[in-house]
Amino acid sequence: MSAPALRAIFDRLLAAHGPQGWWPADGHFEMMVGAVLTQNTAWTNVERAILRLADAGLLEPRPLLDAPVERLAEAIRPAGYFNVKARRLQAFTRWYIDAGGFEPLARVDTGTLRSRLLAVHGIGPETADDILLYAFERPVFVIDAYTRRIIGRVGHDVEGLAYEALRALFERELPADVALFNEYHALIVRHAKTHCRKRPVCAGCPLEAICESAGTLG
DNA sequence: ACCCAGGGTCATA
DNA sequence: TATGACCATGGG
Numbered sequence: 001m002s003a004p005a006l007r008a009i010f011d012r013l014l015a016a017h018g019p020q021g022w023w024p025a026d027g028h029f030e031m032m033v034g035a036v037l038t039q040n041t042a043w044t045n046v047e048r049a050i051l052r053l054a055d056a057g058l059l060e061p062r063p064l065l066d067a068p069v070e071r072l073a074e075a076i077r078p079a080g081y082f083n084v085k086a087r088r089l090q091a092f093t094r095w096y097i098d099a100g101g102f103e104p105l106a107r108v109d110t111g112t113l114r115s116r117l118l119a120v121h122g123i124g125p126e127t128a129d130d131i132l133l134y135a136f137e138r139p140v141f142v143i144d145a146y147t148r149r150i151i152g153r154v155g156h157d158v159e160g161l162a163y164e165a166l167r168a169l170f171e172r173e174l175p176a177d178v179a180l181f182n183e184y185h186a187l188i189v190r191h192a193k194t195h196c197r198k199r200p201v202c203a204g205c206p207l208e209a210i211c212e213s214a215g216t217l218g
Numbered sequence: 219a220c221c222c223a224g225g226g227t228c229a230t231a
Numbered sequence: 232t233a234t235g236a237c238c239a240t241g242g243g
Contacts, residue, residue: 040224040226042222043224081225123226145225188224
């Protein structure tokens, strides 16, 4: 997978879908809360949950942490997995408050910050990288199932590549540019909503010209 | 009715 | 290390 190939994908996605303006959140803490809530969950459901958190006065670190976990779970109910996510949100918020909030963390180097995020219960690789890129504005490329699927469609074998290997590939081939990584991941998610979903669907797909499955699958 | 969504943890082999 | 079970709502 070469740098020009990754550029070509990005250029076509941007031309087709336009800038996505991620991450949709009011402030860093809300962004991080959203990252946990959106785990394996449609964003529309996350939006409802965030509105309910705001209505309940729980969309700030101290209130969220101090609330009974049952009350927090009820507030985020529309996001699904609400019992699991309520615990994860409090685990994360405890870590966040203990660290002194955003400003002290913003001074930690990216590698250390990533390790510290991954040590928090409920924060895995993708959620950690979402937070690093979209809240702390570090040049970390977020990998998800869509990334594998789309890169696979263009004819590159990334089936066996582990998360870290695929992330290393993107970060090696592309310049360490926060704005680029921000837009690229957002475009991949945006693209997946309307393309490359079932199997074929390549009719009218902006990647059609460079999609190897265009002839065989549809 | 079935499938999937802007994943991660935990138990098991 | 590599699977499988589990978590749960809402839209197509």
